[in-house]
Amino acid sequence: MSARKPLISFGGGKGGVGKSFLAVNAAIHLSSIGLRTALIDADFGGANLHTLLGMELPRTTLWDYIEKKSELSTVMIGTSHRNLWLGAGIVRDFAAGLKQFQKTRLIKALRSMDFDVIIVDLGAGTSSHVIDIFAASDFGILVTLPEPTAIENCYRFLKTAFYRHLRGTEKIHDAKVLLDSTIAEKSSQKGPIELIGELMLISPEAGGRYIEELDCFRPAIVVNQARTVEDRNLTQSIASVLKRFYGFKSWPLGEIAYDDSVWLSVRNRVPLISLSPLPDTQAARDTSSVCMAIGELVSEFRTMR
């Protein structure tokens, strides 16, 4: 049996937190350890992975896949990095958002592509395709900042993604209706644990399944632009809060320090992790260690049965 192909998506409620930056660096790291990597720019409103990779405007983009019905694998373009292919984002003016069938088709196509690992960079916000792809991923990596605004968005995003994930696993129509109405009614005041508790009262059987799903839903957390000493423990704290209040087990991948080396790499359009030698900065070391943590998750996943 061939190794499983992990689908990794980078999401997060807020723009400008470094999702694209980290997605590019993680993809380069994975390709450098010999995994054939597909990097998909699904930030339909503001695609710019090609820019981060130092590429020109790509000839073929996801647009060709979505509107012109080409195969997804045919719109993937090679990059200057070995083992790394890019599904470039849509750079023309485009009303962001996918229709339901386009979304379903995209997720299916992502899964069926012949790569070792697929990385998807999602846009900001909680629009439906972002949530759906995040919820359908094997690893949803959430990037946030040590700021109340970003943290608030992060929790809301995860809650929404989990409910979407639950909904996706539910096959029975009646149970789906019940789930929808309970979420609509109660999710604003109640966390996932309490919500499942309520559903359990109505349908113990469905509730039992949801508890299993709660155990499966494991987001990974990265805190970017850490500045203070306290920030250095923030992913752990967030993981502890997620466990305590939402029942989510999560992977705290670490913090990335705030310094100029990240900004410079973006400015120079050369991904930080591909610089040789690696700049002697905390941010560079942090980025590298977060990418390695992602690499470990991927290797473990691939060897799992």
Next chain:
Amino acid sequence: MDSNQSINIEASPHLERFARMNHYEVLDVPRDASVEMIVQAYRMALNSLEPSSVAIYSIIGPREAAAMTTMIELAYKILRDPMERRRYDRMIENIEKGIPADEKGDLNLPDDGMIPDTLQKSFPFFAPVYSIEQVSAPSNSQKAIIEHQAADKPSDIEPQIQTVVTEFPSIMKHEVEENIWADSGASSQVEPVEIPKSPDAAPIETPREIIKTSKTAVMNESSTTEQSNVKSEDTGNAELNTQSFPEADLSSESGVSRELPPLENKDKKPAESEGPVYSGQFIRLIRESHGLTLDDIASITRITKINLINIENENFKEFPALVYVRGYLMQYTRCLKLDPKKAASSYIQRMQELSDQTGEKK
């Protein structure tokens, strides 16, 4: 922040869920967790719940966080102490096996309400506390205990015990004088919680040994606070077990750098500080997290069950005179290992605020 804002458990599903957890679940560690794991989980929990933590933003408010911190500290205090942990393990095992409260052994107190020697030695917080009726007419056995303890104590503590005992009747006569109660609260540190020394006692860890054990487990950066802590142990041997609750002891020992609430100031009302509001619900939460039933509390404190229920349910209308309420509160919260003085003041302040609002002031 609105100082009237209290913890409403109905509106706080997180707190409600917390209340149903055992100490292991509160700290989020497995039942067989090592001391290191417990210390680590404790520090992690405190870190993520501290008032300045950005990690709790939009999930819980400062009041809830403070209440949870209190419960976490409680859990830690029990679990890091090998003796108390063993006892606690037995208790939850019994509860899981469905053994009713009166067969729990440890809590099965004799009819005269006195605490069995063995239990008292192991768990000083089960020290006898006197209700007003008892003190006004102490039974012979109680007298004996008081004398025994007084004899055991360093001489400078003795007068305070005398004070406690002799002044209760005067309260009965003069009705008011709240500060006498406050004074007895202050002396609660040395009230009858002394562990009777008995040569044939099983190897019971003295507070110092307990400190030592926990010290090895705690990677402590600030050895100075540790030392001062040990020093304070030298002066009052029983202090460790009676130390008031969310105060400095735990945080300084574990080396968690955390802003400590300011030392209690007589003029300042505790409810204005960072601590939780000791509402009836909160007290119930703490009681339940100890695994104690109202009957347990009633037999330990000799407060009638109906009064305990009224305290927890905040049936202010049913309360006796304020001075009794304060006494009940202090006895009750002391046996929950809370800071009795702080808890009573906070509770009464809240009671008065609520009564003012509804115009039902006594």
